[in-house]
Amino acid sequence: MSSPAKPPNVPSPVLVARDVRVSLQGSEILHGVGIEASPGEVVALMGGNGSGKSTFVRALVGAVPTTAGTVEIFGEPASPQARTRVGYVPQRMTASGGLAATALEVVTSGLLGHRTLRPGRGASTRALKALATLGVENLAHRDVSHLSGGQQQRVLISRALVRSPQLLILDEPMAGVDLESQVAFAHALGHLKESGVAIVIVLHELGALARHIDQAVVIEHGCITYVGKPPKDLGVHALPGHDHEHAHEEPDQRSTSRLGLEGPQ
Amino acid sequence: MSLLMEPLVQRMLLAGLLVGVASPVVGTYLVQRRMALLGDGIGHVALAGVAAGWLAGSAAGMAQRDALAVPGAIIFAVAGAVAIERMRSKGAAADVVMAILFYGGIASGVLLIGLAGGSNANLLGYLFGSISTVTWVDVWLTGGLAVAILIVGLGLRPALFAVTHDQEFARSTGLPVAVLNMVVAILAAVTITVAMRVVGVLLVSALMILPVAIAEQFTHRFSRTMHVAMGIGAILTLTGVAITLEHDLQPGALIVVLGVAAYVLTNIGAGVVRRVRGTP
Numbered sequence: 060m061s062s063p064a065k066p067p068n069v070p071s072p073v074l075v076a077r078d079v080r081v082s083l084q085g086s087e088i089l090h091g092v093g094i095e096a097s098p099g100e101v102v103a104l105m106g107g108n109g110s111g112k113s114t115f116v117r118a119l120v121g122a123v124p125t126t127a128g129t130v131e132i133f134g135e136p137a138s139p140q141a142r143t144r145v146g147y148v149p150q151r152m153t154a155s156g157g158l159a160a161t162a163l164e165v166v167t168s169g170l171l172g173h174r175t176l177r178p179g180r181g182a183s184t185r186a187l188k189a190l191a192t193l194g195v196e197n198l199a200h201r202d203v204s205h206l207s208g209g210q211q212q213r214v215l216i217s218r219a220l221v222r223s224p225q226l227l228i229l230d231e232p233m234a235g236v237d238l239e240s241q242v243a244f245a246h247a248l249g250h251l252k253e254s255g256v257a258i259v260i261v262l263h264e265l266g267a268l269a270r271h272i273d274q275a276v277v278i279e280h281g282c283i284t285y286v287g288k289p290p291k292d293l294g295v296h297a298l299p300g301h302d303h304e305h306a307h308e309e310p311d312q313r314s315t316s317r318l319g320l321e322g323p324q
Numbered sequence: 325m326s327l328l329m330e331p332l333v334q335r336m337l338l339a340g341l342l343v344g345v346a347s348p349v350v351g352t353y354l355v356q357r358r359m360a361l362l363g364d365g366i367g368h369v370a371l372a373g374v375a376a377g378w379l380a381g382s383a384a385g386m387a388q389r390d391a392l393a394v395p396g397a398i399i400f401a402v403a404g405a406v407a408i409e410r411m412r413s414k415g416a417a418a419d420v421v422m423a424i425l426f427y428g429g430i431a432s433g434v435l436l437i438g439l440a441g442g443s444n445a446n447l448l449g450y451l452f453g454s455i456s457t458v459t460w461v462d463v464w465l466t467g468g469l470a471v472a473i474l475i476v477g478l479g480l481r482p483a484l485f486a487v488t489h490d491q492e493f494a495r496s497t498g499l500p501v502a503v504l505n506m507v508v509a510i511l512a513a514v515t516i517t518v519a520m521r522v523v524g525v526l527l528v529s530a531l532m533i534l535p536v537a538i539a540e541q542f543t544h545r546f547s548r549t550m551h552v553a554m555g556i557g558a559i560l561t562l563t564g565v566a567i568t569l570e571h572d573l574q575p576g577a578l579i580v581v582l583g584v585a586a587y588v589l590t591n592i593g594a595g596v597v598r599r600v601r602g603t604p
Contacts, residue, residue: 117492120495120496121495121496122492122495122496138498139498139499139500140498141498142496142497142498143497143498145496145497147493147496147497149490149492149493156355156356156357156358156488156489156490156546157355157356157357157358157360158352158355158356158536158540158546158549159540159543159544159545159546159549160485160489160544160545160546161544161545161546164485164545164546164547165489165490167482168482168485168486168489168490168493168494169493169497171482171483171486171494171497171499172497172498172499173497173498173499173500176480176482176483176499177479177482177483178482200545201544202544205544218493222497228496
């Protein structure tokens with residue numbers, strides 16, 4: 060995957076998405092967006108409500124089909140096999156079933172993947188360890204539908220982490236989450252970054268995660284309007300209607316040209 | 325006890341036990357996926373399969389004209405389940421698809437049985453079940469299919485749980501979601517054909533869903549819900565069959581009424597327990 064021009068010691072990106080287009084119910088939601096994430100890099104995807112950032116991550120993990128563009132994971136076109144090394148945290152318990160299930164059962168399901176239809180030996184131990192990473196091992200035998208929003212979110216993050224992913228994709232993990240869960244997650248994120256996991260995270264506000272973010276990508280109306288250092292003025296970027304037309308600071312020209320994008324003027 | 329030595333009684337109890345244990349396995353996945361009525365839709369299609377098998381049997385001049393009824397039901401039920409799953413995955417509204425199956429299954433069943441020279445009375449045994457007419461061949465067939473349902477339904481439980489619990493996440497992991505969804509649909513079709521002889525196509529879904537609805541009052545662990553439901557299914561069918569040995573009642577209907585009564589009682593009981601404990 061590494062290009063000949065790439066300087067040494069720069070790790071190859073684990074995720075490269077280019078010109079991704081997605082149409083839902085006949086109308087195009089994403090008009091050709093791209094992203095790159097390297098080992099140990101945390102990329103924040105930002106933008107207002109309805110900007111297309113959640114659709115983009117759902118396209119990255121294969122939950123919605125793309126109409127054009129490419130998504131490469133570990134240097135290969137995203138295949139079910141490649142997805143085995145990806146951890147995904149949806150915005151909420153996306154399709155919680157009609158029956159109760161314990162946090163341990165939900166987290167254990169994260170051990171499955173392409174050709175892994177059974178979790179194998181030691182699954183419970185691994186699942187408990189993942190729950191402990193987020194400080195919720197005491198909830199292992201509780202019904203997930205009866206947990207608070209923050210607790211549910213920590214269970215969903217544990218379900219992604221139990222896979223020992225090398226690429227972690229999270230869709231607004233901090234939305235509606237209590238402070239304790241935010242701190243627990245920020246702590247876990249720091250460890251993952253240090254251990255070389257590439258992280259793409261959809262955020263409304265940088266909040267407790269600000270110090271871990273290496274790069275911000277802003278999507279508005281299905282197009283990328285900014286790629287560069289995360290904005291310093293944190294809160295205002297979450298406001299609906301904030302158009303990101305102004306430059307927060309000079310965009311990272313290397314990143315924008317790499318993605319074939321124009322930085323904001 | 326002497327009744328237990330009667331081959332007919334043995335066949336009825338054995339068939340009831342097999343169906344009672346196997347049906348809730350698939351029912352657990354259907355309730356989990358919020359498709360509790362899928363069994364009814366496939367059941368109606370299976371009825372058309374019974375009539376088609378009857379028609380094929382009489383066209384071939386077979387001595388026993390309903391010899392192909394069960395194979396016909398299996399073929400139609402599986403085809404119907406595959407069609408439902410394909411339409412659902414393409415975004416068709418599940419309730420509309422189900423409604424079309426209801427009408428189409430019953431109407432074509434009545435038409436086909438007429439063409440086969442039979443009457444609607446011939447369909448009655450399949451509509452409401454006829455466990456007292458099961459032969460040893462039926463019991464062996466039921467046993468074979470029940471074992472297949474248990475092997476697939478229990479063996480693939482982690483993957484089927486993942487897909488029915490959170491399809492979007494399952495897709496992100498690389499699990500073969502479309503294939504696993506199809507496995508659930510085909511399992512449902514086979515279960516319906518197996519249970520058809522005991523409770524009939526009109527009540528077949530009850531045997532898949534009621535034990536699960538009762539079991540979920542007692543546990544919040546998915547795997548335990550399935551195991552408890554299997555036990556409840558067995559108790560319901562065996563109790564129903566045992567009562568009809570002494571009293572002249574329709575076994576299929578009795579099993580379902582027992583199930584509904586057990587559901588109401590456990591629901592009230594669970595409500596009382598929750599109130600006493602002060603838990604939600």
